[in-house]
Amino acid sequence: MKTSRILRLLVFLAFALSPCLAEPVDTSLASEATQKGYAEKGSKKGLVILSVNWGRKWGCGGFQNAALRELSFDRLPTSKQKDDDMGDLVLEPPLRLSSKPENADYAFLVEPGEYALSFCSIKVARSESDVGYLKYGRRQLISDSSARGGSFTVAAGEVVYIGDFFLNCTGQPTLWRYYPEGRDNFRSKMANVRRKYPFLEVDKVQFRLFRTKIFGNPYELPTEGKKGSN
Numbered sequence: 001m002k003t004s005r006i007l008r009l010l011v012f013l014a015f016a017l018s019p020c021l022a023e024p025v026d027t028s029l030a031s032e033a034t035q036k037g038y039a040e041k042g043s044k045k046g047l048v049i050l051s052v053n054w055g056r057k058w059g060c061g062g063f064q065n066a067a068l069r070e071l072s073f074d075r076l077p078t079s080k081q082k083d084d085d086m087g088d089l090v091l092e093p094p095l096r097l098s099s100k101p102e103n104a105d106y107a108f109l110v111e112p113g114e115y116a117l118s119f120c121s122i123k124v125a126r127s128e129s130d131v132g133y134l135k136y137g138r139r140q141l142i143s144d145s146s147a148r149g150g151s152f153t154v155a156a157g158e159v160v161y162i163g164d165f166f167l168n169c170t171g172q173p174t175l176w177r178y179y180p181e182g183r184d185n186f187r188s189k190m191a192n193v194r195r196k197y198p199f200l201e202v203d204k205v206q207f208r209l210f211r212t213k214i215f216g217n218p219y220e221l222p223t224e225g226k227k228g229s230n
Contacts, residue, residue: 024106025090029075033107035199046112046154049193049205051103053166054093060169063124068175069093069133071165072119073152075111077145080118083137087118103164105193107200112156116147117215120175122167134173150177150212159200161190162210177216179209186221 024032031037033047052068060066072087074080080087089108118141122134141149152162168176180189190202207221 024108025092027086027088027090030089030108030110033109033197037109038199041109043157045109046156047159048089048108048110048152048154049106049159049161051105051164052091053103053164057167057169057173060167061171061173063173064126066122066124066167066169066173068165068167069123070119070121073115074118074138074142076114076116076147076151078118078142081138083119083135089115105196107193107197110154112154114147114151114153116151117141117149122173122175124173150210150215152208152210158206159204160206160208162208163216175215177210177212179219183221183224
């Protein structure tokens with residue numbers, strides 16, 4: 001499905017934002033990594049590292065501001081069809097948001113497999129009183145267990161970094177997957193992650209971005225030692 005077609009399927013719901021839930025959200029297939037949990041289950045489960053910028057993006061796509069409000073992924077194959085069915089890996093913003101946009105780092109222990117983007121919600125505002133959502137759900141993002149919006153994979157015992165998620169404001173606000181360019185920036189990124197999760201062996205983290213043709217561009221880290229690499 002082409003980008004323009006998916007974006008045309010975005011649904012704008014003109015109602016005020018409900019109170020944010022605490023983050024991260026634990027499900028039967030994914031839970032935030034802890035030192036004890038990683039030591040006990042790290043060899044049987046996969047560990048997924050990602051970041052989400054929950055801050056407002058001002059002057060975004062014709063709106064006064066926009067902000068991510070939920071990201072969900074389903075492990076494939078999935079029988080879930082309704083958008084109100086909880087995903088298998090769910091991210092929601094913290095109760096209190098900083099006024100300055102900042103990335104929030106996450107590490108999740110998950111059951112091995114392929115996980116497809118299944119839901120995204122973006123709060124958009126034209127003014128303080130004119131607020132709504134742009135949403136994409138399972139009908140737009142998953143078809144016959146095929147990941148139209150994109151996916152990532154992780155095997156048992158693997159630790160993978162899948163990207164930084166924020167907004168693209170070119171045209172209508174939409175989800176976008178970013179990444180640190182070069183090995184030095186990736187090492188710096190993992191050093192920040194380790195401050196939150198000090199038990200992680202960040203040298204073992206594999207750079208394996210969320211694969212998508214719609215919400216990000218492909219990128220591979222330069223080969224170690226290659227001229228011009230970081």
